[in-house]
Amino acid sequence: MRILREAQAPVYQQMAQRDAEFYSRLEAAGFELDFGVDGSGLFVKHLRRGSGYYIDVGWWAVPGPSGCPPRPS
Numbered sequence: 001m002r003i004l005r006e007a008q009a010p011v012y013q014q015m016a017q018r019d020a021e022f023y024s025r026l027e028a029a030g031f032e033l034d035f036g037v038d039g040s041g042l043f044v045k046h047l048r049r050g051s052g053y054y055i056d057v058g059w060w061a062v063p064g065p066s067g068c069p070p071r072p073s
Contacts (some may be wrong), residue, residue: 004043004044004047005050008021008040008042008043008044009038009041011041012039012040012041013039
């Protein structure tokens with residue numbers, strides 16, 4: 001797992017930088033972002049926990065007043 005974590009963390013750092021504007025819009029709309037406890041991302045998080053994440057499949061391309069607001073947890 002250590003090798004996988006070390007390989008995945010830089011990939012997720014690049015994704016966070018590349019998609020910073022998108023993630024900012026999600027946060028402004030009420031989403032809480034999580035790249036894992038060590039920044040290694042969804043796949044390693046799945047291996048550790050098996051649940052507790054949301055995968056964007058394009059339904060909410062532009063979150064905000066025109067979209068459906070997130071439900072409070």
